[in-house]
Amino acid sequence: MMDLRVELTKNPKEKPQGNLGFGKYFTDHMFVMDYSPENGWYNAAIVPFGPIEVSPACMCLHYGQEVFEGMKAYRNSEGGVQLFRPEENFKRLNVSNDRMCIPKFDEAFLLDALMKLVEIDQEWVPREEGASLYIRPFIIGTEPSLGAHSSTHFKFLIIMSPSGAYYETGLAPVKIYVETKYVRAVTGGTGFAKTAGNYAASMKAQDVAAEEGYSQVLWLDGVERKYVEEVGAMNVFFKLGDEIVTPALDGSILSGITRKSVVDILKSWGMNVQERMLSIDELVQAYKDGKLEEAWGTGTAAVISPIGELKYGDLVMEINQNQIGPISQKLYDTLTGIQWGKIEDTFGWVKKVD
Amino acid sequence: MMDLRVELTKNPKEKPQGNLGFGKYFTDHMFVMDYSPENGWYNAAIVPFGPIEVSPACMCLHYGQEVFEGMKAYRNSEGGVQLFRPEENFKRLNVSNDRMCIPKFDEAFLLDALMKLVEIDQEWVPREEGASLYIRPFIIGTEPSLGAHSSTHFKFLIIMSPSGAYYETGLAPVKIYVETKYVRAVTGGTGFAKTAGNYAASMKAQDVAAEEGYSQVLWLDGVERKYVEEVGAMNVFFKLGDEIVTPALDGSILSGITRKSVVDILKSWGMNVQERMLSIDELVQAYKDGKLEEAWGTGTAAVISPIGELKYGDLVMEINQNQIGPISQKLYDTLTGIQWGKIEDTFGWVKKVD
Structure with a gap:
């Protein structure tokens, strides 16, 4: 296995206080770790956090060959630090790499390196309720050349940010509208990869939504503009009577780790959870029939984000009287309970830092 | 108008020799020029070329909020330097900015700044036949923060690269296949913007094409997988009997400046050129009827790139016996003639550097 060089900072920073x-x-x-055709992935090191110097011709500044991951380290009830399914993030990052023509890396090595990095900076994992250390692994193409092809050189970095509670005043439902003009991703495109361009493509719709007083948009598929895909940068679930539905992973949807965990938890509760295609028309009909009982987004940042209002054209659908539903609340409590070590992890999802 | 600070290098580099x-x-x-919410675009300067320092949290490394342009400066027959329709590039860059949530800039100021930059580095414009100075304006989001929203800060740069002739051994037809698996862009997406993610999304198909001995792929629309859109990173034209067809700008196709110029030239020749939807089935039928007489890509780098072979599934369509057709050749001679100042510019497209 590759060596991991460690260079500790001589100038530790003051930790931020107040609202993170x-x-x-x-x-x-x-x-940090580099890739060149001659060396493969090499030069792995933990170094002081600081700016990086790149050529202005650095390919990632022009052609967007960039992939990333997001996960968190949590301060558990014993005062220790733990991660939630980090191996899944590295597995998905290699899936993104494959789509975006970035060379794959050794997932076991990266997981060890990450655990070491978190251990070194463990005092940065916040102790405030709901706060955590957000972890961002990412890879960028670094060849200093303007030819519009895949980069020959890459850089892998992991940076970490102590971040505040997502819900400062407790879990709260959000207002969402169904996006009919802009498209986030399409079959045959890059929707299933966690890559820069998907997020850049989403910003315009997000800005328009914010101007109109909505938190996010519900994305429909790019082909028929009919099937539900994601909400903002999260996966989405709907409780339709006795069935809980989340869109199937069809190539344009990100395979969320929170999504996957929610499916497993719901199944462990004996609930009828289906990964299938779900059209906006079916959703509207369920609403009209009084069967649209709950809706929520899932993602690393928010964990569970209940949807209180869903607007589609002129139709405003209020869900569960704009209140958090019982399933949303129970999922939130269970997932955050496992993540912060407050309840037993019967799934084996938690990885403790020494 | 904004000030333009000029700081000349104290260490001029040696100019490269041989194959550029x-x-x-x-x-x-x-x-270089910066943007902040307080100042708008500010701090415009011409400075020595060199690396830039960015935070590893710099938003463009994660969320791909990046737009760019490509144009060239040419050494004309009097030994002077001239540009080709540069105002069109800045106009298009602002169109890209609008889609990608990047603040617009003053096109007249940028054009002046570019002319000054080219003037300062005019000795870098190559004198070899077919060589030119490639010019790359680009804008990146620079806020050092991981929130997945539009950046608050941006940087605008223009870098320039002396580049060799695209066709080292003269204009030559290329082999292209029709891409049926991967999609470059879709209506409602970012296809019409010159933005990083479109290029990142294209790389996989390009790599597969190269492995199979093809230069590029012909992209079909992302919805019906039926209508012709672009070829590689170029616009595309087909001569079908007496009609010359190029796909209409429907939102998923880049509005090429070479494309636009080719349309104008063809019209000035009294030819029947149509911007309309063109299905792959119509193209195949035209081939079978012996009417697919010529095909070519258009772009800043290649100017005109004749297509000699087009493969769709198992059908291999040879075009004009894999030879350069008369229209392709005449367009190439006319456009490059105007660009390098060898023939009269009756369109008013050339802008000379003092």
Whole structure:
């Protein structure tokens, strides 16, 4: 296995106080690793966090060959630090790599390197209720050349940011509208990869939604503009009578780790959860029939984000009287309970840092 | 108008000799300008070319909020330097900005700044036949924060690269296959914007094509997988009997400046050129009827790229006996003649550098 060089900072930073926000402060160290055709992935190191120097011709600044992951380290009830299914993030990152022509990496090595990095910066894992250390592994194409082809050189980094509770005043339902103009991703495209361009493509719709007083948009498929895909940058679930539905992974939807965990938890509760195609028309009919009982987004940042209002054209659908539903609440409590070590992890999802 | 600070290099580089390739060498200077919510676009300067320092949390490394342009400066027959329709590039860049949530800039100021930059580095414009100075304006989101929303801060740069002739051994037809698995862009997406994610999304198909001995792929629309869109990163034209067809700009196709110029030239020749939807089935039928007489891509790098072979599934369509057709050749001679100042510019497209 590759060596991991460790260079500790000589100038530890002061830790931020008060409202941490999201992704604004960074810990004392970061992980870096390079790729060249001659060496493969090499030069792995934990070094002091700091700016990186790139050529202005660096390919990732022009052609977007960039993939990333997002996960968190949590302060558990014994005062220790733990991660939630980190191996799934590295597995998915290699799936993204394959789509985006980025060379695959050794997942076991990266997991070890990450555990070491978190261990070194463990004092940065917040102790405040609901706060956590957000972890961002990412890879960028670094060849300093303007030819519009896959980069020959890459850089892998992991940076970490102590971040505040997503819900400062408790779990709260959001207002969402169904996007009919803009498209996030399409079959044959990059929707299933966690890559830069998907997020850049989504910003316009997000800005328009914010101007109109909505938190996010519900994305429909790019072909028929009919099937539900994601909500904002989250996966989405609907409780339709006795069935809980989440869109099937058809190539344009990100395979969320929170999504996968929610499916497993619901199944463990004996609930009828289906991964299948779900059209907006079916959703509207369920609403009209009084069967649209709950809806929520799932993602690393929010964990569970209940949807209180869904607008489709002129139709405003209020869900569960704009209140958090019992399943949403129970899922939130269970997932966050496991993540922060407050309840027993019967799934084996938690990985403790020494 | 904004001030333009000029800081000349104290260490001029040696100019590269021999095969320049494309986008590998860079001139002595570059243009830089910043954006912040407080200042708008500010701090415009021509400075020595060199690496830039960014936070590893710099948003463009994660969410792909990046737009760019490509144009060339040419050494004309009097030994002077001239550009080809540069105002069109800045106009299009602002169109890309609008889609990608990047603040618009003053096109007249940028054009002046570019002319000054080219003037300063004019000795870098190659004198070899077919060689030129490739110019790359680009804008990146620079907020050092991981929230998945539009960046608050941006950087605008222009870098320039002396590049060799696209066709080292003269204009030559290429082999293309029709892509049926991967999709480049879709209506409602970002296809009409010159933005990073479109290029990242295209790389996989390009790599597969190269492995199979093809230069590029012909992209079909992402909805019906039926209508012709672009070829590689170029616009595409087909001569079908007496009609010359190029796909209409429907939102998923880049509005090429070479495309636009080719349409104008063909019209000036009294030819029947149509911007309309063109299905792959119509193309196949035209081939079978002996009416697919010529096909070519258009773009800044290649100018005109004749297509000699087009493969669709098992059907291999040879076009004009895999030879350059008379229209392709005449267009190439006319456009490059105007660009390099060898023939009269009756369109008013050329802008000379003092």
